[in-house]
Amino acid sequence: MESKHQDNSDDGGASLWQTGVFDAHCHPTDTMHLVDKIPTMNATALTIMATRAQDQELVVKVAKQHALKPEDIKASSNMANWRGVVPSFGWHPWFSHQIFDDISLNPGASSTLDDDAKTAHYQSVLTPSPQDKQFLLRLPNPLPLSQFLAETKRRLEEFPLALIGEVGLDKSFRIPDAWLPGQEAQSKYEEGLTPGGREGRKLSPFRVDMAHQKKILTAQLRLAGEMGRAASVHGVQAHGVVYETFVSLWKGHEREVQSKRDKKRRGSVGNAHVLEPPSASEVVDSKKSKPFPPRICLHSYSGPAETLKQYLHASVPVDIFFSFSTAINFSEAAEAKTAQVIKALPDERILVESDLHTAGERMDAALENVVRRVCEVKEWELNDGTERLAANWKRFVFGNTVEIEGVAK
Numbered sequence: 001m002e003s004k005h006q007d008n009s010d011d012g013g014a015s016l017w018q019t020g021v022f023d024a025h026c027h028p029t030d031t032m033h034l035v036d037k038i039p040t041m042n043a044t045a046l047t048i049m050a051t052r053a054q055d056q057e058l059v060v061k062v063a064k065q066h067a068l069k070p071e072d073i074k075a076s077s078n079m080a081n082w083r084g085v086v087p088s089f090g091w092h093p094w095f096s097h098q099i100f101d102d103i104s105l106n107p108g109a110s111s112t113l114d115d116d117a118k119t120a121h122y123q124s125v126l127t128p129s130p131q132d133k134q135f136l137l138r139l140p141n142p143l144p145l146s147q148f149l150a151e152t153k154r155r156l157e158e159f160p161l162a163l164i165g166e167v168g169l170d171k172s173f174r175i176p177d178a179w180l181p182g183q184e185a186q187s188k189y190e191e192g193l194t195p196g197g198r199e200g201r202k203l204s205p206f207r208v209d210m211a212h213q214k215k216i217l218t219a220q221l222r223l224a225g226e227m228g229r230a231a232s233v234h235g236v237q238a239h240g241v242v243y244e245t246f247v248s249l250w251k252g253h254e255r256e257v258q259s260k261r262d263k264k265r266r267g268s269v270g271n272a273h274v275l276e277p278p279s280a281s282e283v284v285d286s287k288k289s290k291p292f293p294p295r296i297c298l299h300s301y302s303g304p305a306e307t308l309k310q311y312l313h314a315s316v317p318v319d320i321f322f323s324f325s326t327a328i329n330f331s332e333a334a335e336a337k338t339a340q341v342i343k344a345l346p347d348e349r350i351l352v353e354s355d356l357h358t359a360g361e362r363m364d365a366a367l368e369n370v371v372r373r374v375c376e377v378k379e380w381e382l383n384d385g386t387e388r389l390a391a392n393w394k395r396f397v398f399g400n401t402v403e404i405e406g407v408a409k
Helices: 032-040 056-066 070-075 093-098 115-125 133-138 145-158 210-227 239-250 260-266 280-286 305-312 335-344 361-378 382-398
Strands: 022-026 045-049 084-089 163-170 231-236 295-298 319-324 350-352
Touching: 022 319, 022 350, 022 361, 022 382, 032 056, 045 056, 045 163, 045 382, 056 084, 056 145, 084 145, 093 115, 093 163, 093 210, 115 133, 145 210, 163 210, 163 239, 210 231, 210 239, 231 239, 239 305, 295 382, 305 319, 305 335, 319 335, 319 361, 319 382, 335 361, 350 361, 350 382, 361 382
Parallel strands: 022 045, 045 084, 084 163, 163 231, 231 295, 295 319, 319 350
Antiparallel strands: none
């Protein structure tokens, strides 16, 4: 992406764009006719998410055109010179019913389900269980979990910087009504939206069963651990269940917690939150496959400040980051709560995102706004805060110490 640096007269002449602004979570492939604007944006790098069947290959397409590459990183130590997108591949909880578990429930099952099996699948994963067979048959043909995981692994191998995302849990979302014959062609596709979203449909009374959501999330987090990739996680009205899911994966892998006496003996400042460079043994161990991601971003985090302690405990073997967007976190209803959370967070755990589906000026504006809002809450000078946020994004995507095709970071 080319830089369009602009000067901000209200911040003493310093430009946050010259420092570098990194979007930790966005969805430009939901409006494909605008992705050509990515090279003209002020933003330094976009972390773009896949969510469902229709956008996995679209993320691949955009990444092939605009990906931030290892050689770009090697060419410049100045992050503001890094230009491109970082792809993320995942299946969103809103669409998790569209995957069937052929691994644990139906080993060796066909990659396609007949009408009776399709109906039985949807009746088992939707709550309350729908009884209208015609409604169920109009839903998409579900994809085998094994096939999705294999395809995602191939995509992660193709893009060495890629993440897992967007994945997660959502207790509130209700799936849209299925299209009636002839309706689909008259949907919002004509407005340039990628198929598969809500597209103006009314919401049904049905939610995806939480046990099924957890199964799909867990499988993807395990793949992230196997591949050593970070994950971007969605959580709505499910903060406790999200945390419990993480714990179930890292149980037995907790970090050893030093006593105050040991910290004093070693001259430690005792700040368990600081992301310090790993020890030599941890660097070696980081190359081993684990059942959990090395780093997780809780995107557009909406939980209370009181729950932060569990994620920041010194024993947690995952570096947890918290990302904030203007649309979700700085609405009039959420602003006070968000400010409490941001104030309570260690500086090095904060990320910013647009969470927008349209590349271009709107996305830049959303990013600038959230950077300024976070800096105001943390009482950071704008340039200093922008640098902190850029360094945090770098740690989230790459980790403290990682080698990517010979590029040590």
